[in-house]
Amino acid sequence: MDTLISILGSCLPCFPDLSSPYVTIKNVKYRIIKLLGEGGFSYVYLVKSSVNDAQYAMKKIRCPFGSNDETYKNSIKEIKNYHRFLKFGTPYIIQSIEEIIISEVDGSKTVYILLPYFEKSLQDIINNLVMNDDKMPEEDILKIFIGICRGLKVMHNYKTTTSQSAQSVPNSIADDVHSSTSADEDGLLLPPQGPASDDEDEENGDAPPSIPTELSQLIPFAHRDIKPANVMISAEGLPVLVDLGSCSKARIKIRNRQQALTLQDFAQEHCTLPYRAPELLDVVKNSEVTEKTDIWSLGCLLYACCFGYSPFEKLELEQGANISLAISQGKYIMPKNNGGYSSELMDIINQCLKLNPDKRPTVDQLLETTIELSRNSDL
Numbered sequence: 510m511d512t513l514i515s516i517l518g519s520c521l522p523c524f525p526d527l528s529s530p531y532v533t534i535k536n537v538k539y540r541i542i543k544l545l546g547e548g549g550f551s552y553v554y555l556v557k558s559s560v561n562d563a564q565y566a567m568k569k570i571r572c573p574f575g576s577n578d579e580t581y582k583n584s585i586k587e588i589k590n591y592h593r594f595l596k597f598g599t600p601y602i603i604q605s606i607e608e609i610i611i612s613e614v615d616g617s618k619t620v621y622i623l624l625p626y627f628e629k630s631l632q633d634i635i636n637n638l639v640m641n642d643d644k645m646p647e648e649d650i651l652k653i654f655i656g657i658c659r660g661l662k663v664m665h666n667y668k669t670t671t672s673q674s675a676q677s678v679p680n681s682i683a684d685d686v687h688s689s690t691s692a693d694e695d696g697l698l699l700p701p702q703g704p705a706s707d708d709e710d711e712e713n714g715d716a717p718p719s720i721p722t723e724l725s726q727l728i729p730f731a732h733r734d735i736k737p738a739n740v741m742i743s744a745e746g747l748p749v750l751v752d753l754g755s756c757s758k759a760r761i762k763i764r765n766r767q768q769a770l771t772l773q774d775f776a777q778e779h780c781t782l783p784y785r786a787p788e789l790l791d792v793v794k795n796s797e798v799t800e801k802t803d804i805w806s807l808g809c810l811l812y813a814c815c816f817g818y819s820p821f822e823k824l825e826l827e828q829g830a831n832i833s834l835a836i837s838q839g840k841y842i843m844p845k846n847n848g849g850y851s852s853e854l855m856d857i858i859n860q861c862l863k864l865n866p867d868k869r870p871t872v873d874q875l876l877e878t879t880i881e882l883s884r885n886s887d888l
């Protein structure tokens with residue numbers, strides 16, 4: 510009930526009928542059915558459109574300090590991410606449907622993001638298997654994993670062209686996006702001298718006229734919170750990567766201790782521990798963190814599809830291991846007889862869980878290997 514009251518408080522004119530709270534976005538009323546989840550300043554509701562009765566998920570983010578709010582800047586970044594991969598037409602990454610930003614009289618802001626609603630996640634499927642002491646067939650695991658890799662490939666191989674930058678920001682939030690911060694919104698807000706200040710930003714900078722607009726530039730993005738709970742299953746049965754709140758430029762050079770601590774804090778807040786790469790657990794200076802953090806998480810996810818838990822969670826559950834320590838030592842166990850799965854599949858997990866990020870495969874290599882394996886298991 511608390512959360513409903515907070516909606517009412519923040520958006521009173523939207524609720525002439527208090528018995529049935531709704532939010533109006535672009536002249537369409539969305540009736541709130543129930544709270545799906547919450548965290549920090551954000552809430553996700555199941556809503557129903559009054560136009561066609563379709564169900565959506567609506568994320569509401571409260572930003573008490575308006576435009577100066579870190580939460581606000583992050584929500585703008587998140588919105589940009591929901592639009593960023595649109596042009597690639599991939600079904601494997603979630604896209605937003607609408608968003609509005611409401612400025613309150615007290616200077617605070619509330620961001621609403623309308624998203625597709627999915628009934629179940631890969632974590633739900635895994636939970637069910639664990640509960641029923643059941644297993645997912647290898648070919649099903651491969652099918653889901655290949656879809657996830659296809660989505661991730663779009664992020665890791667993200668290219669931008671200067672001519673496309675204007676389209677990537679929705680009109681309704683363009684003003685807010687441009688006024689919100691001068692720092693690099695697509696990267697992490699690291700302290701001065703960080704990568705943020707010397708990275709080119711395709712959306713902030715006006716490109717010099719001498720650069721041809723078709724020139725594209727590879728700017729890998731990383732999801733940073735790959736885990737079964739962030740993979741939803743669409744009505745068509747395809748895996749969809751969701752929660753783009755921590756998705757940002759993948760390659761971060763760590764030049765000093767302060768930057769290392771800032772990234773470590775970011776990881777602590779955004780990258781779920783059992784799936785977190787060792788280089789994010791203990792960030793060292795004079796290093797570079799890359800999209801290989803996602804590859805580690807993929808290895809954990811694949812293991813969880815096979816054995817019900819992240820490998821480090823499992824070690825904690827079975828041997829009372831210190832999960833942080835196990836991750837930083839890359840210590841985990843494969844069940845006897847690989848739980849009936851092929852040694853090729855186990856090998857993919859092992860490749861992803863290399864302590865040295867450079868030794869892990871790229872997402873393209875992973876796709877190639879897994880597609881090959883699924884072809885062979887079809888025979």
Ligand SMILES: *[C@@H]1O[C@H](CO)[C@@H](O)[C@H](O)[C@H]1NC(C)=O
Nearest residue numbers: 791830831832833834835837
């Ligand atoms: C686990 O290990 C880390 C160091 O790797 C240490 O900081 C932490 O205190 C340990 N936690 C427990 C519960 O022992």
